[in-house]
Amino acid sequence: MSSFLLRRLGGAVFVLLALSIVVYVTFYVAPGDVAQIACGPRCSPVQVAQVREQLHLGDPLYTQYAHFVQGLFAGRDYSTGTGVLHCQAPCLGLSYQSDQQVTQLILAKLPATASLAAGAFVLWMLLGVGTGLLSVWRRGRATERVLTGITLAGMATPVFVIGLLLIIVLVTALQILPFPDYVPLTDDPEQWAWNLLLPWISLALVSAAPYARMTRASMLETLAEDHVRTFRAYGVGERTIIGRHALRGALAPVIALGALDIGSMFGGAVLTESLFGIPGVGRELVDAVKHVDLPVVVGLVLVTGFFVVLANAVADILQAAADRRVVLA
């Protein structure tokens, strides 16, 4: 187990390093003058040259990257023209747009994203596993066919389509829910949940479908196994077989999928956050891209990648813990 963890950790570090190089090269080698972008469209050539000097953009790429990595592990100093600004490790650079430290910027956006992810996760797990369970319980009947159809439709619907329709129905027509206006959990828990309800439901509706499919498929697979037939022969009730044995078999893949999804969600549910105006990591990314704020984009891609890599490792470990047959090799 521990050797698995170590190897996994090593792999993760490698992937992140490679990821940072890919992102760095993509953004800094791509056409377009970075100094001009950083300075803004109305800068004079002299000002652009100044910015190039300040941000070391004239240096060879590998030097720039080395500085970036140094900032990541040891912090680095930026000259602001009048003084020196120290950016503490892990330093992801300064935003071109606001001169804020990217690390702080991202940390400030994480609570909103985490709030969205956590609530939606609970809902879609219940919805997905519940639907899968129900369609196995009622298998071979009309209920199963209807549920399978709904699940397929759920897989086919982009979150912004569901979200827009829900806004029309629940906010505009019926006026049951408010249009989301994010309130931090620490300010007012009740308002926090009330305002996030619509995004949670939208995200859960589109994310639940794969879980329903996986639950159903895994449970049916378990039910077809020999030991279940033996249970049946011994007269074990259907409810016990489904609830205790089949569900357990389905748990491992479902948990693993859940870990993967929650990992990618921390990179920001870009669409959901944009649609409902939630000030999270995903919306920050869209803003950064629209303003060509390269350090913020690079930082966000790295943070996202970190969570994806972490989620992958957690998914493997959880799967091994839930299912003894999985060997961590």
Next chain:
Amino acid sequence: MAEALLVKEAGSVTVPASGARPFWRRLRRRRSALVAAVVVALLVLVALAAPLLSGIEGQNPTAYHPDLVDSATGGVPLGSFGGISGDHWLGVEPLTGRDLFARVAYGARVSLGVALGATLLQVVIGVGIGLSAGLGNRFVDQALSRLTDVVVALPVMVIALGALAVVPAGFPRPVLIALIVGLVGWSGISKIVRAQTLALKSLDHVAAARLSGWGPWQIARRELLPALAAPVITYAVLLFPSNIVVEAALSFLGVGIKPPTPSWGQMLSDADTWYQAAPTYLLVPALLLFVTVLALTVLGEGVRTALDPRAESRLRIGTRSKKEAGA
């Protein structure tokens, strides 16, 4: 997203394709797949014949009709249901009065075209990398597998958002988006192909081919690719609709297809501010996107079961009969 699920499902399609004819027969037997195929065919037809159809309607996707919107309300289309009439089959766009039918018809070209290009690219790269990893020595396999890990950690959305910001504006957007989605989204296919290649490598006929002095390229082409066709096709067919959603999502975020080229996702994002005054403007692209992706998903599902007839029956073994279930 649902990639892990797709990999699992398509990866289980291990039965070598038993020829084209039984496949078509099995596909035709599924009524849902048949209906979906008809819908997809219609959509493709609309996309191909977009200039012809809007010509019959007498409209084009970019002409402004300021006389058809009410300037007093800020540009709400005149007439009922968003200005639907004999001249404008689906009404007109708020503010500009552009013909909605012509725009969605041309938008279908963008949606289907971008998704097709991206899927083809994903298949080519994924099969290439997967085969090389599976057939190569340990070093090659390690290097390519790590590369796949890196690509998995690259979220399509993030890279697409970033790359679109730095590529010059003159580059045709639909091509660029197809390239990005294709270059970032091949990891699922390569994982499946690698796993299958490793499994196939140990089979007798492949070993025999190797012993008789065939090179890796020849083995790949003659012995492996035919057996890989089923899982790759399955995955690709399921990937196609998800590529449509990615394009729509990028355009929805305002970093995908740029106006005046019409795209469904971009129309949805415009409609976001008009849904109260002009709901048709929102419903038309939303329903089209939904129907397109649903039809393609159902069709993909049909292809999957037709290629892997054991899948459903394998899952059916434990099924209770109606009598047993108490019905």
